[in-house]
Amino acid sequence: MRADIVTIFPAYLEPLRLSLVGRAQEHGTLQIHTHDLRMWTTDVHRTVDDAPYGGGPGMVMRPEPWDAALSQITARVADSRPRVVVPTPAGTPFTQRHAEELAREPWLVFCCGRYEGIDARVIETWADDEISIGDYVLAGGEAATLVILEAVTRLLPGVLGNSASVADDSFSDGLLEGPVYTRPPVWRGTEVPPVLRSGDHEAIARWRRSQALRRTLLRRPDLLEHREFAEADRVVLAA
Numbered sequence: 001m002r003a004d005i006v007t008i009f010p011a012y013l014e015p016l017r018l019s020l021v022g023r024a025q026e027h028g029t030l031q032i033h034t035h036d037l038r039m040w041t042t043d044v045h046r047t048v049d050d051a052p053y054g055g056g057p058g059m060v061m062r063p064e065p066w067d068a069a070l071s072q073i074t075a076r077v078a079d080s081r082p083r084v085v086v087p088t089p090a091g092t093p094f095t096q097r098h099a100e101e102l103a104r105e106p107w108l109v110f111c112c113g114r115y116e117g118i119d120a121r122v123i124e125t126w127a128d129d130e131i132s133i134g135d136y137v138l139a140g141g142e143a144a145t146l147v148i149l150e151a152v153t154r155l156l157p158g159v160l161g162n163s164a165s166v167a168d169d170s171f172s173d174g175l176l177e178g179p180v181y182t183r184p185p186v187w188r189g190t191e192v193p194p195v196l197r198s199g200d201h202e203a204i205a206r207w208r209r210s211q212a213l214r215r216t217l218l219r220r221p222d223l224l225e226h227r228e229f230a231e232a233d234r235v236v237l238a239a
Ligand SMILES: Nc1cc(-c2ccc3ccn(Cc4ccc(CN5CCCCC5)cc4)c3c2)n[nH]1
Pocket: 056, 057, 087, 088, 089, 090, 112, 113, 114, 115, 116, 117, 118, 131, 132, 133, 134, 135, 136, 137, 138, 139, 140, 141, 142, 144
C-alpha cells in the first residue's frame, strides 16, 4: 500500500516511523510519503488560509494550494487513482469495518486540514471519504490520520506477527474484548480467574465470550442491537 499525506505540519506525522507502522515501511508493506501543502503556494508568505465567507470564527484553508497539491500527487500514476480520505469532525464515524475497507486499497491520500477546515469545493472535487474519529473537535486532521493509518496498517498482510491475530480483535465479532491477564498469578491479593489457568480451552473460550458479552452490554449496548444471539449468549446476557 502507498499512502500520501498532505499537511502544513509534516513533522506531526513523524510517529509513523515508529513501531508497527515503521516496521511495515521497513518491510515495504507500506510506503508513506508526506507532503508540505505550502510547497503548492505561490505567494511570498506561502499563504494557505483566508477569512471565511459569511463571517464566523477562525480561518478556512484556500482551495488553490490543495487543488495544485492533489492534482500533482494523484497524477503520479497513469490510469490509477488513489482513494482520497479527509478527516473532519463532520465525517462518517470511523469503524473497524471502515479500516478493513481502506486496508484493501492499494493507494490512499490523506488531506490534513487545519484552522476551521478546507474550502468545501476541494472536498466536493477530491474527497472519496470524509471520516470522523470521534465526537470531539481536534485542531486538525493529522492526529486523525495517525489513528486511521495505524488501524489500517495493522490489518495489512504480514504486519501483525502470528502471535497476534486480527480475527480476535474486538469489533471483529462486533463485541468489546474482555479483560486480559498475565503473570503473576496473584497480584495485590487478586487472583487471575482460575479458568484461564485451567488449560480447558473450551471453558476458556466460553468464559472470554461471556466476559465480552457482559462488558459490551454494560458499556456499549448499542453494539448489541439488531443482532441475533445463540442460546448460550442469551443466557449470559440475561444473567
Ligand atoms: N474526529 C475529528 C476530526 C477532527 C478534525 C479533522 C480535521 C480538521 C481540520 C480542522 N479542524 C479543526 C476544526 C474543525 C471544525 C471546527 C468547527 N467549526 C465550527 C464553525 C464552522 C467551521 C467549523 C473547528 C475546528 C479539524 C478537526 N476533529 N475531530
